[in-house]
Amino acid sequence: xxxxxxxxxxxxxxxxxxxxxxxxxxxxxxxxxxxxxxxxxxxxxxxxxxxxxxxxxxxxxxxxxxxxxxxxxxxxxxxxxxxxxxxxxxxxxxxxxxxxxxxxxxxxxxxxxx
Amino acid sequence: xxxxxxxxxxxxxxxxxxxxxxxxxxxxxxxxxxxxxxxxxxxxxxxxxxxxxxxxxxxxxxxxxxxxxxxxxxxxxxxxxxxxxxxxxxxxxxxxxxxxxxxxxxxxxxxxxx
Numbered sequence: 001x002x003x004x005x006x007x008x009x010x011x012x013x014x015x016x017x018x019x020x021x022x023x024x025x026x027x028x029x030x031x032x033x034x035x036x037x038x039x040x041x042x043x044x045x046x047x048x049x050x051x052x053x054x055x056x057x058x059x060x061x062x063x064x065x066x067x068x069x070x071x072x073x074x075x076x077x078x079x080x081x082x083x084x085x086x087x088x089x090x091x092x093x094x095x096x097x098x099x100x101x102x103x104x105x106x107x108x109x110x111x112x113x114x
Numbered sequence: 115x116x117x118x119x120x121x122x123x124x125x126x127x128x129x130x131x132x133x134x135x136x137x138x139x140x141x142x143x144x145x146x147x148x149x150x151x152x153x154x155x156x157x158x159x160x161x162x163x164x165x166x167x168x169x170x171x172x173x174x175x176x177x178x179x180x181x182x183x184x185x186x187x188x189x190x191x192x193x194x195x196x197x198x199x200x201x202x203x204x205x206x207x208x209x210x211x212x213x214x215x216x217x218x219x220x221x222x223x224x225x226x227x228x
Contacts, residue, residue, distance in 0.1 A: 004157075035216055045158075045204060045219035091157060100146060100165065101173065102217060104157040 002027045004094050006105035013082045014113050020067075021077045021108045023092030029053075033095045034068070034075045035102070040088040048090070051075065079110075087112045116141035120205045120220030128228050133178075133192040135223050137205030140186065145207040147188040148217060149180055152202040164188060200227045 003026045013019035025034070036048040051059045051068050058066050063083075067076045079086055092105040120137045127133060139145050146165050150158040160173045162180035170180050177196060181189045188205060202224050206217040 037219075043202060043222045043224075045206070045217075047216040047218070050216055100148070100163045100171070101160055102148075102158075104159075106157045 002029075002094050002096065002103050004092050004103050004105040006090075006092055006108050008108045009106070010109045010111070012111040012113055013079075015084060016081055018078060018080045019082055019110065021079075021090050021092075021110065023075045023077070023105055025073050025075065025092070025094045025103075027073070027094065027096070029096055031097045033097070034066075035093040035095070036064070036066070036075075036077045037091045037093060037104075038086075038088045039091065039107070040085075045091070049077065082112050084112050084114065086110060116207075116218065118205065118207055118218060118220045120223060122223060123221060124224045124226075126226045126228060127195050129197055130194050133190070133195050133199070133225070135190040135203055135205075135225075137188045137190075137220055138186055139207045142186070142207070142209060144185060145209060147182060148206040148208075149188065149190045150204040150206065152204060152222075154201070158204065162190070195227050197227050200225055 005024045032053045034051045038046045038048045049061045063080045065078045089107045091107045094103045117140045148163045149161045164182045204222045205220040208217045209215045
C-alpha cells in the first residue's frame with residue numbers, strides 16, 4: 001500500500017524568508033501524481049501545486065516550487081518570500097494513475113514569524 | 115466556474131442520533147465525488163468515493179454510508195452516530211477518473227458528538 005510521510009509536524013519561518021517542507025512516499029508504481037495541499041485556519045483544503053511522476057521537470061507555481069526526486073521518493077515543497085498568508089497546515093498527497101484514492105500525509109503546520 | 119457547497123458547517127449531535135451531510139457541485143457534469151474525515155491534528159482519511167450516480171465505493175468499514183442520488187449530489191449518512199464519529203468532514207470533487215486533475219474541496223463540516 002502507498003504511504004506518505006511528512007516528518008516535520010511543525011515548521012516556522014521568518015516573513016520573506018524561504019522554507020522547505022519535506023515529504024517522502026512509498027510506492028511500487030512507476031507512474032503517479034503528487035500534490036501539495038494547504039489548509040488554512042478556515043479549514044478549507046486548497047491545492048498548492050501538483051507534479052506528474054513522468055515529468056522530470058520540477059513544478060513551479062509563483063513562490064511555490066517542488067524538488068521531486070523520483071529515485072529517492074521524495075517530494076519537498078519550497079516556499080520562497082514567505083508571507084503571513086502562507087501560515088497553514090500543508091499536506092502532501094499521492095495518487096496512483098487509474099486510482100481514485102488520494103493518500104495524504106499527516107501534515108506540517110507552518111507558522112510565519114512577522 | 116465550478117463550485118462545491120457543503121452543509122451544515124457545524125453540527126452537534128447526541129450519540130445514537132442519525133446524520134445527514136450534504137454536498138453539491140455546480141458548474142460541471144459527472145464529477146468524481148469524495149467524502150473525507152479529518153480527526154483533530156491528523157491527515158485526511160478517505161471514507162467514500164463515487165464515479166457516477168448510484169455508484170459508491172467504501173474505503174473503510176464503519177457505521178457511515180454514502181449515497182449519490184443525483185449527478186452532482188453526494189450525501190453522507192449514519193443511522194446511529196458513535197462518539198468516534200466526531201471530526202471534520204470534507205467533501206471533494208475532481209474532473210477526471212484517471213487524470214492528474216486535483217481534488218477540489220468544500221469548506222467542511224465540523225461534527226461533534228455528545
